Amino acid sequence: MYAIFETGGKQYTATPGDILFIEKLDVEPGQEITFESLCSANTETLAWEFPGASVETSSDVSPKVSYAAEGTYTVKVTAKNASGEAVAEKAGLITVSSKVSGELALLSQGKDTEATAYVNENEAPPFAVDGDVTKKWCATGNPPHALTIDLGGVKAVSEVHIAHAEAGGEGSSMNTKAYTILVSTDGEEFTEVVKVTKNMAGETVDTFPVVNARYVKLSVEKPTQGSDTAARIYEVEVYGLDEAL
Ligand SMILES: [Ca+2]
Numbered sequence: 001m002y003a004i005f006e007t008g009g010k011q012y013t014a015t016p017g018d019i020l021f022i023e024k025l026d027v028e029p030g031q032e033i034t035f036e037s038l039c040s041a042n043t044e045t046l047a048w049e050f051p052g053a054s055v056e057t058s059s060d061v062s063p064k065v066s067y068a069a070e071g072t073y074t075v076k077v078t079a080k081n082a083s084g085e086a087v088a089e090k091a092g093l094i095t096v097s098s099k100v101s102g103e104l105a106l107l108s109q110g111k112d113t114e115a116t117a118y119v120n121e122n123e124a125p126p127f128a129v130d131g132d133v134t135k136k137w138c139a140t141g142n143p144p145h146a147l148t149i150d151l152g153g154v155k156a157v158s159e160v161h162i163a164h165a166e167a168g169g170e171g172s173s174m175n176t177k178a179y180t181i182l183v184s185t186d187g188e189e190f191t192e193v194v195k196v197t198k199n200m201a202g203e204t205v206d207t208f209p210v211v212n213a214r215y216v217k218l219s220v221e222k223p224t225q226g227s228d229t230a231a232r233i234y235e236v237e238v239y240g241l242d243e244a245l
Contacts, residue, residue, distance in 0.1 A: 028100045029068055035075070036062045049076040067096040072209075095158075095210045099241055104159060108216065108238035112150040117141050119230075128218075128236045133163050136234040139220070145231040148217040149238060154185055157240035158210040160194065162218065166202025168234035175202055176231065178222035183213035190217055200225065212244045 027033060035048065048058040052073050053065040067073060073096065076089035113125035115137060123138035128147055139145035151157075160181050165174030181194035193208040216238045220231040 027067070027094065027096055029070060029096055029098055030066050031096075031100075032064050032066045033094065034062055034064050035077075044081040045079075047078045047080070049074075049078075067094065070096050070098060072096070090209075092209050095245070097241075097245055099156075099243065099245065104239040105242045106237055107151050107155050107157065107240055107242060108149045108236060111152055113137075114148050114150075115139060116144070116146045128233050131235070133167055133234050134169070136165075136168050136232050138230060138232050139223075140230045143221055143223055143229055143231070145220045145223065146217055147220075147233065147236065148187070148215055149236065150187070151214050151216065151238065154212050154214045154244045155240050155242060156210050156245035157183065157213050157216060157238055159205065159207045159239040160216065160218075161235075161237040161239070162204045162206075163234035163236075164199075164202050164204065165224070165232040165234070168232065170232060172200065172202060173225045174228065174230075174232055175200060175225060176204075176220055176223055176233070177225050178220075180219045180221065181206060181208075182217040182219060183211055184215040184217070185213060187215045190215070197222075210240070210245060 046059050046061065048063055050056050050065045052071065053067050055063060055065045072092040073094040074089065074091045075093045076087065078085055078087045108129050109131050111129055113129055115125040117139040118124050119138045119140055123136055125137050125147055127135040128137035129149060137147055164176045166172045177199055178197045180192050182190035182192050184190040193211060194206040196206065218233065218236055223229055223231040
């Protein structure tokens with residue numbers, strides 16, 4: 001028995017005692033959000049809770065809700081059948097702010113970078129944020145390999161796109177398998193916001209509850225699908241608001 005829900009193409013999976021949330025959305029007041037239930041086929045009933053929303057409870061497969069007032073909101077879904085129930089709940093999943101309008105801003109392109117290692121000047125850290133998916137930051141040696149981007153000021157960030165080896169024309173076996181994304185306001189103390197352990201894709205999009213940060217660090221723990229320890233990161237894009245929340 002498990003419960004999954006989805007917003008904006010990302011899935012949230014929950015098994016009892018193991019709750020994982022992949023996506024957080026930033027929206028403006030009144031903006032509609034659609035949730036999709038992907039609960040297992042043997043689910044008999046579905047109960048959504050959206051405290052503070054236009055629709056606070058629903059048993060629909062894909063309820064649509066909006067929030068009139070600014071704030072952060074919790075979302076919960078419970079899937080039940082004869083064998084039991086599974087609950088997926090996340091406090092602060094949705095942030096509603098009038099500062100959000102339309103698309104999130106790309107905050108990282110051309111910003112200062114540093115890395116724990118890089119191969120040479122042609123594969124240096126700035127190539128991870130140069131906007132050119134044919135040029136990469138490459139680091140060899142023992143992982144983890146970390147790349148830190150200084151956004152130049154504290155911003156509200158909530159989404160990171162990464163172009164791995166395949167996106168730059170290399171083999172998919174060179175795609176990053178395991179990585180974490182961490183954020184910091186001072187460049188000293190970092191908080192993990194994303195942890196991926198089994199990626200195979202050439203391009204990844206990770207979203208997380210909105211957080212104020214100046215520094216965004218990508219730590220590549222398992223650089224490829226196999227034993228090759230070189231990180232090949234063609235681009236990192238950090239999205240959010242061009243100001244703190
Ligand atoms: Ca690049």
